[in-house]
Amino acid sequence: MRLMGDVGHLIVSVAAFLGAHSLSNWKPLRAPIEARYGKQGFYLGYSVVSTALLVWVIAAALNSPTVVVWEQQPWMRWVPPLVMPVACLFWVLGLAQPNPFSIGLGGAGYDPARPGIVRLTRHPIIWGLGLWSGAHILPNGHLAGLLLFTPLFLLCLMGARILDAKRRRSLGEAHWRAMADLAIFEPHALLTELGWKRILGGLALYPVLLWLHPMVIGLSPLP
Incomplete structure (x- = not known):
């Protein structure tokens, strides 16, 4: 019981x-x-x-x-530490600029000529959450871990499509398409528009989370 x-x-x-x-x-x-x-x-x-x-x-x-579904293998513990720096970058970069396509600061002040992180993805925060939840599924092969991370991961997979459909309706198909077409992936332009301060801020979030993890979760996130 x-x-x-x-x-x-x-x-x-x-x-x-x-x-x-x-x-x-x-x-x-x-x-x-x-x-x-x-x-x-x-x-x-x-x-x-x-x-x-x-x-x-x-x-x-x-x-x-703890109801074990699969046994944790040593290599599985490497997945979150390798993936989380990228997730942190997506979170910080997604919160550091306006974005009319997705969750975050909203579209006010967004410059279609300098789309920043939108050159890589319209949904950086959702990508970050998807990487976080997806990376934690493999090393947490117990019932509680799967009930926690799997629904969140699936929600992230569906969330981008759902938000695209909502923004197409709210912004209008022509306006949405015009802005989306300007957000072409160009590595040099992407790095220039992001700026090193934002990139370093995203990377700096990772050691903060490493430090907080044992205090909040009670376990070290390192292999």
């Missing part, structure tokens, strides 16, 4: 997190909130709720019993 109760708690928390994401697109709920507080107010509130629910999911996973 204790086993099922702890796993059930994790399942409920994951369902609540995914449910909140689905409800954020439900017009009868979203429209009145945006009418009263504006889009920025809605996104701020959603970010707070989403973060709180993610903390709940992680706490429930940490308190769940």
